[in-house]
Each structure stands twice: as C-alpha cells, then as structure tokens.
Amino acid sequence: MQPSAVSPPQMLNREDGATIAYRFTSGKDSTKPIGVIFLGGFRSDMEGTKALALEKWCQAQGRAYLRFDYTGHGQSSGAFEDGCIGDWAADALYALDQLTEGPQMLVGSSMGGWLALLVARDRPERVRALVGLAAAPDFTEDLIWAKMTDAQRAELAENGKVLEPNDYAPCEPYVITQKLIEDGRHQLLLRDPLNIKVPVRLIQGMKDADVPWQTALKIQGALQSDDVEIQFVKTGDHRLSEAADISRLERTVAALLTDVETP
Numbered sequence: 388m389q390p391s392a393v394s395p396p397q398m399l400n401r402e403d404g405a406t407i408a409y410r411f412t413s414g415k416d417s418t419k420p421i422g423v424i425f426l427g428g429f430r431s432d433m434e435g436t437k438a439l440a441l442e443k444w445c446q447a448q449g450r451a452y453l454r455f456d457y458t459g460h461g462q463s464s465g466a467f468e469d470g471c472i473g474d475w476a477a478d479a480l481y482a483l484d485q486l487t488e489g490p491q492m493l494v495g496s497s498m499g500g501w502l503a504l505l506v507a508r509d510r511p512e513r514v515r516a517l518v519g520l521a522a523a524p525d526f527t528e529d530l531i532w533a534k535m536t537d538a539q540r541a542e543l544a545e546n547g548k549v550l551e552p553n554d555y556a557p558c559e560p561y562v563i564t565q566k567l568i569e570d571g572r573h574q575l576l577l578r579d580p581l582n583i584k585v586p587v588r589l590i591q592g593m594k595d596a597d598v599p600w601q602t603a604l605k606i607q608g609a610l611q612s613d614d615v616e617i618q619f620v621k622t623g624d625h626r627l628s629e630a631a632d633i634s635r636l637e638r639t640v641a642a643l644l645t646d647v648e649t650p
Contacts, residue, residue, distance in 0.1 A: 410454050422453065434461065476499075583612055585612055586614040588615075597625040
C-alpha cells in the first residue's frame, strides 16, 4: 500500500474558506527542473491508479510532483454538485500558482485533459508540456448535452439537475447540473484555434466508451502547437489504467520531458 494513501493529505487553504487536499513531492534532482502535475477526471480523486503510479515514477526520478483533489472531489471541501468546469479549472490554477515553482508538465486524464488545456492557455509562462489521457475538452456540451433526450433537457431546466448512468458505479449515478452545462459553454476550446504552443502528447483508447477517439484529432486540429502527437491504443478503454497503459504513460512522460529539457 502506498504510504500516502493512509496518511492525511496536505491542505491548501483559499481565501474564500475552501480547502484543496494535495500531495506534493519535492524534486531532488536539480538537473530535472520541470515538475509534473496530475489532473484527475470527473468525480475522480488523487488516489487513482494513474496518479499514484506517476507519483512513484517521479519520486524514482527525483522530480517534483503534485496531485490534488478539485473542490467537491476526494478529500477537498465542497459538494460535487456545486462545482463546474470553471471552478475546477480555477482550483488547478490556484494549485499551480501556490504549490509549485518553475516550469511544469501537466498530465490530464479525461476531464483533467480539458482543465490542463485551460491551465496551459492561461499560464503559458509556467506550462512547458502537456500530456492528455483520453482528454475530454468540451464534454459537457458534446458528450452530455448533445446526447440528452428532450425529456432530460426539460427535467434539467425544471429541477436544475438530472441523473445520468454511471457505468463505473451503477449505484452512484452522475448528477448533471444546469450550472455544469451552462458554465461548460463558457469554457469550450475546440470551436476556435487554441493558443497553446507547447509540445502536446495525446493517448487515446480506440475502445473508449466515454470519449470518442475522434476527440483527439479535434484537439490536435485546434492546437496552434506544431508539436502534437497522438498515440491510439487499439484495445484501450477510457481509464487507460492497466499495467501496459501505465508503462505507456511513463514512457511518454519520460520522452517528452527529455525533449523539452534538452538544450
């Protein structure tokens, strides 16, 4: 068992009273100046397989690493239903600004890929590279709203929320709020050129039941960066958490860090 899974997390206190739970590992190797930040998915937390595996890898490399829970997620304060993409992007920006120093690589999983793109756009002076795992920008509009029936949209308008099936935990359906949908429309990234010019690596499963593999192509097309590569995984699912997936992630992160740190 990972020691960090049983010890209390560190807490970042915001001026508004919210608390963000996090785990930070200091870098021990001064020749590796770029830190790594992991951004988890929708209703996920920082204790997931990929977050822990990447932490272990960074520790072995002597590289700084940060994982954290958005508000309404994991051990951070707040209720999930009260949050939205803009709130969670603000959490990520705050964590970046308050908990890290120097250049960073962002590794975003699913919704975390959307947030990573928002952070990279808003902090170009801090973000040196980006890795997306089944990255899902614009999913509230393209993958939730677009698939809602008229009855669901009417329920959302009347009650402010609607329940969506959760294949990963059938007894815990997703609560989709009007706030999530409306705020998501202010955070859309794939409708216009995306002013991110750092190297980007996208890993996308071809058997992903949640995020169509074509989304990776849309991200590539929107990015202004000339250095964008996609790895399509023929049998990969949405989570990309199997042993082979973790090894692929580590190889991708290592190669990209080498590229951006080589003079």
